[in-house]
Amino acid sequence: MPVTPRTGVQSRTVATFGWNFDDGEWVQVPRDRLLVGKVLGETGFHYTSSTGAWRLHPSRHERDQVAAAAQAVNLFIAAGLMVRNWHAPQQRSADVGRHYAWLNSQEPFPDAESTAEAASAEAATRTLRTGTPELTRLLASGDLRVEARRTLGDEEWLLASERTRPRHYLELRHEIPTASVWITGDIHESFAGQARQDFRLFILRETRPPTAARTRAATAASRLAHSAPQRPAQPLPPAQRTHRPDSGPHR
Numbered sequence: 001m002p003v004t005p006r007t008g009v010q011s012r013t014v015a016t017f018g019w020n021f022d023d024g025e026w027v028q029v030p031r032d033r034l035l036v037g038k039v040l041g042e043t044g045f046h047y048t049s050s051t052g053a054w055r056l057h058p059s060r061h062e063r064d065q066v067a068a069a070a071q072a073v074n075l076f077i078a079a080g081l082m083v084r085n086w087h088a089p090q091q092r093s094a095d096v097g098r099h100y101a102w103l104n105s106q107e108p109f110p111d112a113e114s115t116a117e118a119a120s121a122e123a124a125t126r127t128l129r130t131g132t133p134e135l136t137r138l139l140a141s142g143d144l145r146v147e148a149r150r151t152l153g154d155e156e157w158l159l160a161s162e163r164t165r166p167r168h169y170l171e172l173r174h175e176i177p178t179a180s181v182w183i184t185g186d187i188h189e190s191f192a193g194q195a196r197q198d199f200r201l202f203i204l205r206e207t208r209p210p211t212a213a214r215t216r217a218a219t220a221a222s223r224l225a226h227s228a229p230q231r232p233a234q235p236l237p238p239a240q241r242t243h244r245p246d247s248g249p250h251r
Helices: 034-042 062-078 093-104 112-130 134-141 187-202 212-227
Strands: 016-021 022-028 046-048 053-055 083-085 144-152 155-162 169-175 182-185
Touching: 016 062, 022 062, 034 046, 034 062, 062 083, 062 093, 062 187, 083 093, 112 134, 112 144, 134 144, 134 182, 144 169, 144 187, 155 187, 169 187, 182 187, 182 212
Parallel strands: 016 083
Antiparallel strands: 016 022, 022 053, 046 053, 144 155, 155 169, 169 182
């Protein structure tokens, strides 16, 4: 697991939170901080020497893992300690807190309306090119309302609800080169909130190491923060996110 800090920002960070499919939630912290160990121990993390990071038991469900990580983030922030997002090092402590609140949320997507309009318009152009396959037609008409989407290479993953049953979600996979769309998940209405959260966790969430550009931005921001008066942290939009290309939306 590539969690070795690479920047001065991370070396001054008390707790750096990250995640990947193989290891789940993990935290890298200086081991000589008693409060750090106390907080992570209380929230279920344990130190593993093989990775140099604190981890949760792999049997814990992903939603449970992210809830524990969010609790640890909030406890660190309440104690006045710095936290960072390993995947997006430009985020400040308050931003990391908001990021984990977003990951824990089962609420509707705030930009669902504009997302649905754009997806419907794009599907309408595809029906002219490929005829009218049923799913594409339903997307173009708005009978299937796309609330969240993410393009990963030649594939697009979509979470759509039925117009007449807005809590009935379908997970869709769009193969861009062929304009083919098919259903990868049919979710019962009672799990609507979990469907939205799972899409945040497994499709919209960042999984990559930080890019050189983000690392440089984080370093510059840290230098500025240490030389200028402190300002209230402003919300950041979610970083570009991806997931393993060989796996569809998770249940």
